[in-house]
Amino acid sequence: MSIPIKKLKTGLELPVLGLGTWAMGGRNEPDPNNDDLKDIGAIKSALNSGITAIDTAEVYAAGQAEKFVGQAILGQDRKKLFISSKAQQTHLNYQDIKKAALASLKRLGTDYLDLYYLHRYPGEEKIGECMKALDELADEGLIKHLGISNFNLEHTKQAQDLARHPIEATQVHYSVRFREPEKSGLLEYCQANDIFLVAWRPLGMGSLTRGKTDLDSEPLIQKLCGKYKKTPAQIAINWLVMQPNVVTLTKTSNQEHLKENLGALDWAMAPEDVKKLQTDFSHQENISDTIPLA
Numbered sequence: 001m002s003i004p005i006k007k008l009k010t011g012l013e014l015p016v017l018g019l020g021t022w023a024m025g026g027r028n029e030p031d032p033n034n035d036d037l038k039d040i041g042a043i044k045s046a047l048n049s050g051i052t053a054i055d056t057a058e059v060y061a062a063g064q065a066e067k068f069v070g071q072a073i074l075g076q077d078r079k080k081l082f083i084s085s086k087a088q089q090t091h092l093n094y095q096d097i098k099k100a101a102l103a104s105l106k107r108l109g110t111d112y113l114d115l116y117y118l119h120r121y122p123g124e125e126k127i128g129e130c131m132k133a134l135d136e137l138a139d140e141g142l143i144k145h146l147g148i149s150n151f152n153l154e155h156t157k158q159a160q161d162l163a164r165h166p167i168e169a170t171q172v173h174y175s176v177r178f179r180e181p182e183k184s185g186l187l188e189y190c191q192a193n194d195i196f197l198v199a200w201r202p203l204g205m206g207s208l209t210r211g212k213t214d215l216d217s218e219p220l221i222q223k224l225c226g227k228y229k230k231t232p233a234q235i236a237i238n239w240l241v242m243q244p245n246v247v248t249l250t251k252t253s254n255q256e257h258l259k260e261n262l263g264a265l266d267w268a269m270a271p272e273d274v275k276k277l278q279t280d281f282s283h284q285e286n287i288s289d290t291i292p293l294a
């Protein structure tokens with residue numbers, strides 16, 4: 001299928017759903033018991049099913065996830081892909097970001113990244129040099145677009161003030177259950193300032209899917225599943241992508257899950273239902289660190 005696209009005024013286009021790669025190959029280190037071929041096969045299947053955006057990070061399984069992406073995209077038309085990666089927390093200074101970006105390119109087997117994020121806010125003292133490093137990587141054509149991740153609203157504005165190139169994407173935790181970007185005003189700010197809000201963990205690491213307690217006991221989700229003839233995961237994804245400037249990423253190494261997630265895209269939730277989920281979903285959470293970040 002062809003994934004719907006959203007476009008910023010800057011011209012940047014992003015598919016509303018991309019493939020995440022957190023936990024492919026392991027978590028913080030490569031896992032010797034991981035089924036590597038299954039993960040590489042899952043990325044290939046996603047590409048064959050119409051996914052063009054793949055999100056990864058140098059920290060995912062210590063570079064292993066990037067290598068998997070590199071293997072999966074071999075032979076693909078690079079221009080049709082949108083590959084994003086991130087500089088990890090321990091590399092958030094001028095020199096190390098430059099080196100980290102080159103190392104990611106090598107593992108991915110590509111000569112540019114479509115989008116490169118700072119994975120975390122580096123702190124008041126380092127943010128200037130980090131933005132300078134991203135600007136220079138963009139000048140050199142090694143990255144096409146600048147992104148930030150897990151920045152609050154104040155730090156987002158600070159990064160924008162310091163960068164010469166526009167910041168076109170911020171990747172943050174946002175789901176029907178986790179609403180911090182609404183409460184903090186970040187979502188509204190992105191919508192008013194031409195920035196993509198890339199929602200990570202849209203399915204709560206699988207906890208917002210069929211048969212899971214949160215949704216089984218949520219009458220509103222059940223009602224919407226009945227009305228649209230969709231599953232809870234499809235409701236959770238569609239609700240995100242119906243909102244202006246919001247796109248999302250799901251990680252799956254499972255064919256059936258991939259099919260289900262793609263089935264979230266070819267229909268539209270009515271605006272009143274989007275609003276209703278915003279106000280009436282009863283299983284909201286305030287903190288995201290009950291489950292590990294990625």
Ligand SMILES: NC(=O)c1ccc[n+]([C@@H]2O[C@H](COP(=O)([O-])OP(=O)(O)OC[C@H]3O[C@@H](n4cnc5c(N)ncnc54)[C@H](OP(=O)(O)O)[C@@H]3O)[C@@H](O)[C@H]2O)c1
Pocket residue numbers: 019020021022023055056119149150171172199200201202203204205206207209210233249250251252253254256257258260261293294
């Ligand atoms: N910037 C950041 O700090 C940050 C933080 C977290 C995530 N991310 C990015 O965002 C991506 C998505 O977030 P995430 O991976 O944390 O969470 P997620 O996509 O909400 O959930 C992924 C988990 O849900 C399962 N799953 C996927 N689709 C399913 C379905 N239809 N039914 C049942 N289970 C399903 C997957 O298992 P199976 O493989 O078995 O399907 C996997 O265990 C990441 O992979 C990463 O690229 C970024």
